[in-house]
Amino acid sequence: MQKNKLVSKDIIPVQGKDRVITGIGFFNIWVGMAVIIATFMIGGNGIDSMSLWEVAGAIFIANLVIALIGSLSGDIGIEHGLSFAAYLRAPFGTAGVHLPAVSRGIVAAIWFGIQTYLGALAINTLVAKMTGFDSWFIWYVLFAAVQIINTAMGIKAIDRFAVIAAPSIIVISFWILFKMTGMAEAKGINVLTYEGTANTTSWFLIMVANMGFWSALAIDIPNITRYIKAPKGEKSWMKRNWSSFWPHVTALPFVQTFMGIIGAVSILGAGNWNPIEVIQGTASGWTYVILLLMVILAQWSTNTAANLIPAALTFVNAGAGIRMSMVTGIVLAGVIGTIVQPWAILNELFTYLGYYGAILSAVAGIIVCDYYVIRKRRLNVKDLFREEGQFKYDGGWNLAGLIAWVIGGGMALYFMEYMYLVGFPVGFIAYYALMKGWYLNKHKQAEVESNYSDEYLGTTVGRDWVIPLEGDSVHTGKTA
Known part of the structure; x- marks a missing residue:
């Protein structure tokens, strides 16, 4: 039996019995992902030009839009148990998938490096002041290793960590906001009535920048949602996706907005968007411990779910032919995130x-x-893992998807100030036109030709997609 280069155990669909994350668990994971030190910078960059309420509104609206898009793409994981990279074989082809997927993987790896670097800097500053030991790179290596090990332990380990991290982060964040507000009041600034006087940016630019902040995670969130518990046989999209939907539209917009507010107030109180650095200047004793805990939890909880898992899965998908393991993919993500010098x-x-x-x-x-x-949510999943299946297209390349990506991505780059507001609709429209007017006639898709038969649904009809790990033989089955 010939070795199938599209199959490995970490990218085949997740079975219902292996979906271990509840709605609360996903909410905790999202809280952990949304709280990162770099988020403070978003709010800090807008407060000179507008009020705190305007900054908060821009951040909230941007992240609500991203949350809704994430909820839509998240159904790929809920319905079919597929990862982002495995699904991407449908619109880009079994070979073409690697261009957008690995691009996203490298971006996630770079973000891992940035997050780890920020965490290492804060840890080093705190430890150096307390002990005199000063070496941020040592802390970078150690912090990176701990996060890689935690991620390699699997989704259950990430879920358990989120249970501790999420409430701790929220409590500490409120404490930080209280400290920053006090510093602003000491300067005679009422943060609630403050009006920006500069003209360095605009509400719209802050909003668009925030959309770019989480744009990548909005499309590869199936990497996490495929582990979320969902009712089998449920026809209603909302009921089936409820444990994914409500954490998306609550945790991301509200937590991200809260972090942006802290960064903005930190600018008003101390002229520095990073409240961790501000408090470090006057802190001692238990305050140092609290700050250290915030830094570790914030960076760690984001990196495991939002950066290491997405990066590793794209690398595993690309390396399926050599049976690359998830652990290898995670380590590779850590190495790439470091060598790019975050x-x-x-x-x-x-x-x-x-x-x-x-x-x-x-x-x-x-x-x-x-x-x-x-496809109307129907998907010929078995052919995603067949080298000679319908997703081979032209030598493994879906030219409609690739051309649409060039058009949409190119237009977004050209109109950089509008970025997501241009790239998303242009990519959508270009792909639709190319597929309907050209590519579907050339490459028939079983789910479309069947008039969207329920044979190509997963969770909605109580089906688990079962993909053998050896050979090219693929079948589906329903679990009891």
């Missing part, structure tokens, strides 16, 4: 966010169009 990228964070947010916004439009409009 400390250099951090200085150009918003430029970096803009470029990758623009490029990936078109991928989001393509995915939503492919899944909901072209």
